[in-house]
Amino acid sequence: DSGVTQTPKHLITATGQRVTLRCSPRSGDLSVYWYQQSLDQGLQFLIQYYNGEERAKGNILERFSAQQFPDLHSELNLSSLELGDSALYFCASSVDQETQYFGPGTRLLVL
């Protein structure tokens, strides 16, 4: 157990819908990272937050957004969902911005 929690574990929804994925970092970790793992794209970095502020952005679609709250938990919002958004979404956290510890992931299936 890495200490990073993600909810829900599984999510099934329809195209065009909007979902919210939630992540709670390890106690004391200020940085939260979101990654997407899909069969065709592999593991890709989406976005990073540090102590409530956006710190780095990767290959995140405009339909996707994220935020980190004062209690340091983070949410990833995915809207206007398409079939191709089906993937495993990971949250990771770090305290020293060096080693990232991953949560169990949220498996999203868009039908």
Next chain:
Amino acid sequence: AQTVTQSQPEMSVQEAETVTLSCTYDTSESDYYLFWYKQPPSRQMILVIRQEAYKQQNATENRFSVNFQKAAKSFSLKISDSQLGDAAMYFCAYRSAQGGSEKLVFGKGTKLTVNP
């Protein structure tokens, strides 16, 4: 942009034997970090080992060790005394040491099968 290449999509090893997984990377930076993560069938991403580029000594964690060749931009993982529980996808990852870009760049992964 940095890239990470794992040239072996699949590898297999007999239980109790030793196996080496390859990873090469491309970067123009001199300071960075390298990682190996394990992803078993549960899909959890588990940190196996980490190497700082400024350290010449190869990292070791129990049965896991790396061969870090900075000039060759190579970072291989050696698993000794392989166990059935080592069966998983293994991902090599790169992280810049420059501030403001702490994202991990992953390779495509190597699927390791351990045969009893």
